Amino acid sequence: MKPISLPVLAGAATVLMAAAISLVFFYAPTDADQGLSQRIFYFHVPIALTAYVCFAWGAWKALLHLWKRPEGADLESYVAIHLGVIFGSLTLLTGSIWAKISWGVWWAWSDNQLVLFLVLFLFYCAYFMLRYSVDPGPARANMCAVYALFGVVLIPVSFLAIRLSRSFIHPVVFTSQGPQMTGTQFLTFCVSLAAMLTLFATFYQLELAGKRLDAHLRELRELLA
Amino acid sequence: MNYLADVAALARKDLLLELRAKETVPAMLLFVLATLTVFHFALPRGAGHVAALGLLWVALVFTALLGLTRAFVPEREQGLMDALVLAPCDRSAIWLGKVLAVLAFLGLAELVALPAFSAFFSAVDGRTVAAVALADVGICAVGTLTGAMAVAGRARELILPLLFLPLAIPIVVGGVGASAGAGGRYLGFLVLYDAVFGLLAWASFEYVVSET
Numbered sequence: 171m172k173p174i175s176l177p178v179l180a181g182a183a184t185v186l187m188a189a190a191i192s193l194v195f196f197y198a199p200t201d202a203d204q205g206l207s208q209r210i211f212y213f214h215v216p217i218a219l220t221a222y223v224c225f226a227w228g229a230w231k232a233l234l235h236l237w238k239r240p241e242g243a244d245l246e247s248y249v250a251i252h253l254g255v256i257f258g259s260l261t262l263l264t265g266s267i268w269a270k271i272s273w274g275v276w277w278a279w280s281d282n283q284l285v286l287f288l289v290l291f292l293f294y295c296a297y298f299m300l301r302y303s304v305d306p307g308p309a310r311a312n313m314c315a316v317y318a319l320f321g322v323v324l325i326p327v328s329f330l331a332i333r334l335s336r337s338f339i340h341p342v343v344f345t346s347q348g349p350q351m352t353g354t355q356f357l358t359f360c361v362s363l364a365a366m367l368t369l370f371a372t373f374y375q376l377e378l379a380g381k382r383l384d385a386h387l388r389e390l391r392e393l394l395a
Numbered sequence: 396m397n398y399l400a401d402v403a404a405l406a407r408k409d410l411l412l413e414l415r416a417k418e419t420v421p422a423m424l425l426f427v428l429a430t431l432t433v434f435h436f437a438l439p440r441g442a443g444h445v446a447a448l449g450l451l452w453v454a455l456v457f458t459a460l461l462g463l464t465r466a467f468v469p470e471r472e473q474g475l476m477d478a479l480v481l482a483p484c485d486r487s488a489i490w491l492g493k494v495l496a497v498l499a500f501l502g503l504a505e506l507v508a509l510p511a512f513s514a515f516f517s518a519v520d521g522r523t524v525a526a527v528a529l530a531d532v533g534i535c536a537v538g539t540l541t542g543a544m545a546v547a548g549r550a551r552e553l554i555l556p557l558l559f560l561p562l563a564i565p566i567v568v569g570g571v572g573a574s575a576g577a578g579g580r581y582l583g584f585l586v587l588y589d590a591v592f593g594l595l596a597w598a599s600f601e602y603v604v605s606e607t
Binding site for chain 2: 293300303309310312316319324331332
């Protein structure tokens with residue numbers, strides 16, 4: 171599969187993001203209970219889902235690296251996790267703002283999804299520490315891939331652990347009966363999610379292109395030296 | 396059977412090293428006692444049994460961390476890791492041998508820690524002991540793998556807690572739940588954790604030590 175070219179992705183991300191922002195502010199209905207602050211939902215949830223997608227993509231690339239050993243899977247895994255951590259910080263930030271307005275606190279330990287996200291966030295921050303403490307090479311690639319795989323296993327296990335004991339106050343929007351939203355809300359949400367995912371794809375391609383260029387340049391320099 | 400013999404030989408090597416050098420276990424023992432003493436002063440007067448039980452788990456996880464930090468140091472200092480990887484045995488046997496050795500060290504530390512805890516704070520019931528035993532397996536399984544990763548890098552001692560603690564959070568949740576709350580479900584969860592992460596670590600250790 172040939173990846174979509176970077177300018178096309180960047181253009182799509184810009185258009186979708188503009189559409190999402192205008193839909194969020196001018197189209198989606200104001201929440202009867204929470205008022206304007208509820209609109210952060212259209213950023214917070216898509217960003218969080220995108221962070222999960224990043225981590226899952228990174229783990230998938232890590233698995234590929236250990237399994238079929240294609241060229242560059244290690245770098246792709248790293249870039250996906252790097253973006254995941256960025257989206258993860260944004261999730262914690264937007265979530266904290268929303269929690270402060272809606273629940274009156276910046277942080278609530280009583281909530282499953284918050285704690286789960288924090289555990290994952292810490293885990294993936296440690297991934298960076300590991301990556302930057304080991305010298306580049308096949309050994310580092312293997313190690314990072316194994317650690318990234320531990321992350322995907324950690325998600326359900328910590329979820330179960332946290333679920334065992336707690337009640338939760340997080341609004342549950344997606345239940346087994348489908349999304350609990352009106353049509354206009356759902357449309358806005360979908361556009362916003364698409365925008366975030368395209369943004370991720372754009373950054374992903376951009377960072378990969380940069381890193382590959384960097385590696386190439388280093389090779390050339392070594393040849394000349 | 397060959398595999399088990401390899402594992403036994405590797406575990407025996409670590410136990411023998413410890414028996415002669417006496418480095419890790421005394422340090423762990425002293426550390427856990429010192430931590431429990433600190434906790435006595437950290438807990439406000441009149442804090443309940445449950446709060447103390449929570450701190451017991453903190454003490455155990457950090458004591459395990461101390462042992463795990465040392466686990467692969469001889470291998471790296473003497474360049475033994477390369478020899479082990481070259482040896483004609485399955486690489487996961489290296490992991491399993493190390494897990495058994497660390498498990499023995501941790502068990503020894505807990506043989507002192509648990510009675511000390513009952514003397515200092517409050518009595519430990521059977522469910523807590525069962526939870527500690529189950530948690531040890533998970534701690535050693537995951538900790539040995541992350542320990543092998545940590546010694547490969549430059550930061551070593553610095554990085555192991557960062558790698559290990561996020562993975563140990565479910566163990567702490569399960570352990571505290573089993574000893575302080577309604578037990579059965581949490582013990583089941585600890586068994587699940589041991590099985591899942593044990594298998595994963597066993598299967599992936601090869602990649603952590605191989606250089607290709």
